[in-house]
Each structure stands twice: as structure tokens, then as C-alpha cells.
Amino acid sequence: MATQKRPLNLLIAAPRGFCAGVDRAITIVELAIERYGAPVYVRHEIVHNKFVVDSLKAKGAVFVAELDQVPDGVPVVFSAHGVPKAVPAKAEARGLNYLDATCPLVSKVHRQAERLVENGRHILFIGHAGHPEVIGTFGQVPEGRMTLIETAADAEAVMPEHPDDIAYLTQTTLSVDDTAGIIAILEKRFPSIKGPKGEDICYATSNRQAAVKEIARRCEAVFVIGAPNSSNSVRLVEVAEREGVRAKLIGRASDIDFSWLDGVTTLGITAGASAPEVLVREVVDHLQERFDVHEETVAGVQERMVFKLPRGLEAA
Template sequence: MSEPATSKPPLRVVLCAPRGFCAGVVRAIETVERALRIYGTPVYVRHEIVHNKFVVDSLKAKGVVFINELAEAPPGPHPVVFSAHGVARSVPEEAGRRNLRTIDATCPLVTKVHREALAHFKRGRRIVLIGHAGHPEVVGTMGQLPQGAVTLVSSIEEVERLQREDGQPIAYVTQTTLSVDDTREIVAALRARFPDIHVPPNEDICYATTNRQEAVKAAARLVEAAIVVGAANSSNSQRLREVAEREGCVAQLVADERAVDWAALANVRSVAVTAGASAPETLVERIVEALKERYEVTLETITTTSESMAFPLPRDVRDPV
């Protein structure tokens, strides 16, 4: 007897590459893992180490305690780790006053922006930060300098409302996880309004954000829908969803396979799948398996670039030489 025909509808699934963890996220998670091995439990982490519930819950199960403020961590041998997003200068200063052992897991590319802002401030420049209000990275960057030293803008309209200050030079820096296209437009507006503005010597938007956006943009042109794996509070994941939507896709941002809106895929025959920089590959695999349960899947990968970036761990958790 012949095999019965499958009742599953066909679905072309295009995996985006690069996707998922970036070097800064790998460094941050490894920092916490090593701190557990070196110092034992509990290890405290101020705020989410990265914006992903799966990662946070996995670390909690190993003995990590996530706290909102330093006051929740007792002095002693167990360290407090600062998240990949970076912190205001007041945070390590407070830790010093309380004699807390701290480990800084700030992404080096975020630290680079901190240093740029500080250099502009020392040169007497007015600083404009392109970013999203309330995001931990923005809070940390603005907190490197005295209150009022940094002006935050997130749109062309806000750039147009900026007041010119005669005689004071001006510079801009950006959050590392922004939309490349949106930021380009805001920068163009800044340069039109302030032709002599100092620009970053190198792009502030990080390589991983840029690469993941380029990959999903390329894939979105080939498919009808897109699934972005990531947290709702993850800036880079939200930007991936927006990029796919701009290319005409029905796009959804999901924490895992349980959050997929299957009704939105009812008449779809092709879908791109990607993941934000703080989403582990295991979540992508779970999405693909969920698709296979419902569809006759044809799987392919579109690769726009390869990545080899790696960052050294903080000194406190490095292996002895």
C-alpha cells in the first residue's frame, strides 16, 4: 500500500543568518556562569543580565538572584554583576560605598559609547543621544555625565525642536540597538540642522544589530511573514520586527513557540525566522519544531554575512594565566 498523503499544508521556512546571541550577550552570560563557579551561590545580578526570560530563568535555576537595586544585595563575598546594558556612574559609586564586590558585564560596544560621550563632555560639547527613553542602555549612557549634559532624541520631530546654542560645539552618540534605517534619518536631520556636528569616529549601532537587520531585510523580501524570537523589552528584537514589516511582511515578535499567532499564518506559504541578539538558538529550534508539527516544512537559510567577534571576559572571572 502507498503512504497516505500528508494533510499538512506546505511551508517554506527561511532562517536568517546571522541571528541570535551576539558577542556581548555571550560575554555577559558567561560572566555570570563563571561567577557562580568561582564564588558559589548566590550571585546577584542587577536587572536582567540580557533581555530574555528564558536566559534569566535558566540562571535563576542555577542560583542567580536578580535584583532591581543594589540595596537588595548584602555586603560579602558574593558578587553583584552589572548587566550587558551598562549602568550609570552612580551605581558602581554606591557599590563602593557599601563595600560590595561587583563585576561589570557591560558590553564593550556600550562602554565605547560611554567613553565617546565622556570625551565630548570634556571638550565642552553639547551631547545629543539618539535612543529610546527609559531603555537601560540609555539610562546608563546618560548617567555617565552630570544631569542635563545629554539631550535625548528619538525622532526627527524632536531634532527639529532642539534649540541652537550659539558658540557651543555639538556632538551626537547613539544607542547601540537602534534601527539602522531610522537612525540614518535622524542623523541626517541632525546634520542638516547642525552642519558642524561632531559625528562618532565609528558607527555606534553595534555590528550584531546591523547584521541581524540586514539578514531579516533580505529574507523578508522573499517571504510573506516573519517570526522574530525575542523579548518584548528587547530593543534589537523590536527593531527586527519593524524591519520585516517595512519590507511588507506580516511580522510577529514572540518569546517562544507558545506565543506564536497561528491565525496570522493561516494563509501563509513562506515565513522567515530570526532571533534577537539576546535570544538563544534553542528557542529558534523550538519555533521550527512547532512549525513542522503544523506544516510540511521546507527549510533553508539565507546568510548575509558571517560573524567572528568575541570579547574578553571581565578580569574577575578570567582563567588564571
């Protein structure tokens, strides 16, 4: 006799998954393969998601850590996180045909950094050491013109040489709440500090964090589908935990530990900005094998953002 499945309510956050910048970056690699033929080289992971990277590899993309690993005469794509200025300069010097898949919202931060430094300001950059976006932004300005602030303690301790000539910028994929706390400290300590015109944290990061808060109020546990090196995905786990629920980052359905769901009657599901919807469906299907699932999408802000493709690829 078939055993009856235990009921499980699923609250699926919306918006979730791909943002416009990730969508554009993946499309750039796919169109480059279509236009130039394989292989097309990509410097760094185009976006932080193994499933996406593996599917692009299968189509003919070759991922490398540095430009030196790209042979002459083949096209190269720069990842969505942005690159230091030295990278395109090196590509040009070698005569490489390159396509820049940097998210336009990251490029906007790059331009702000250049302008602030041109105007004689030292930048306090709020972000995570070693993240490709941080490395790319630091690489837009001469060395020594930017200081990294990772925590509230850093904000309390930083001692700029000219405190009246400073500004702050932020990585686009940070925790909205943590960043607000750090900015408050900097503004209190340095009343003349100059901030960006709009918020640097991107719309998709903010929207996904707000959507997680919404579902966290109604469930006992949350799965965030995303990669451990995806900043925005890791932030979603932190946001859920701060709302008082257990949260776990999973790459895909095969990562589910069913014992972790013991006693859970309502489970929230979301996906980071670089995780495709196919992985969300895979997780739901896997849960249906074990539970009698009732699925509800909890809709938040509707996203209509679309970014243009680089010149020369639109026609493809």
C-alpha cells in the first residue's frame, strides 16, 4: 500500500532568479558563439552559477581566469561583474576582439568612481574583499584612491587623510539593511561625505531581498537556490535568517537534505539573480516526489528592466 505523502506548503518568492544584467550577459555569450563560432573565450565565470557556466561550456564557451590564457584571434567576453580598466587595454594591445558583458548597473558605479576621483575625492567603497565586482571597480581609478569598507567596524575605524574630501560607493549585490547601517556610521562620522545620486545596490538585489522578507514571515524554513560564490544569493540566506527563519543555500535539487525539512510544514523558496528558473522547477519537482506539495507564488514588485546588447551583437 502506498504511504501517504506528508503535506508541504511551498511559498515561492517573486521576483526571484535571473535579473536583466545576468540575462544580458548570458545572451552576449550565446550570440557571440552564434556569430563567431566556437570557441568563444570568457574571462572568469560569466555569472556565478555552475549550471549556467556548464550549459555555456556545452555550447562552445571556454572559461579562463586571465586574459593571458586566451589565444590570439578568438573573441573574448568579459563577465557581468566588470573588469579593471587594464583588462580591455591589454585586449586592445593584443588586437583581441572583445565583448564587455559588464552589467550596466555596475558600469554606472565605475563611471561614478572615475568622476569622484577626478573631482579630488577619496572613495570609501563598501563591498566584499576579493569579489570580482570589487576588483573591477577598484581597477577603474588610480591605486590608493579607494579604501574598502567591509563592516560597520571598518566604518568606525577608517581614518581618511582628508575627511572633508571623501565619498562612498557600494557593491551592487550587498545586504540592503547592512549597507544602510554602514552608510549611517560614515555619514555620522563624516558629515560632508558625498554619496551616489541614487542607490548603488541594484534593483534586483533590493527586490529579491524584499521578496524573501515577505515569505519569511509565513514559513519555518527557506531554500535559496544559488551558488556559494554568488554574493546576492548568500545575502538572501542572511536576510531570511535575520527574519527569524532557518535558511539554506542549495545549488540544485540534488543538494536537498530531506532531514533538514523535518517538522517543516511551510517552506519558502527563492533563487539568486544568477540562478535560472529551470533550477527552481527542478527543486519543486524533487520535493513533489517526497511530499504532497501545495505551491503558492507570493508576488512582489514586477520587474520590467531590459538592458541593450553591445553594438554589433543586436543584429545577431
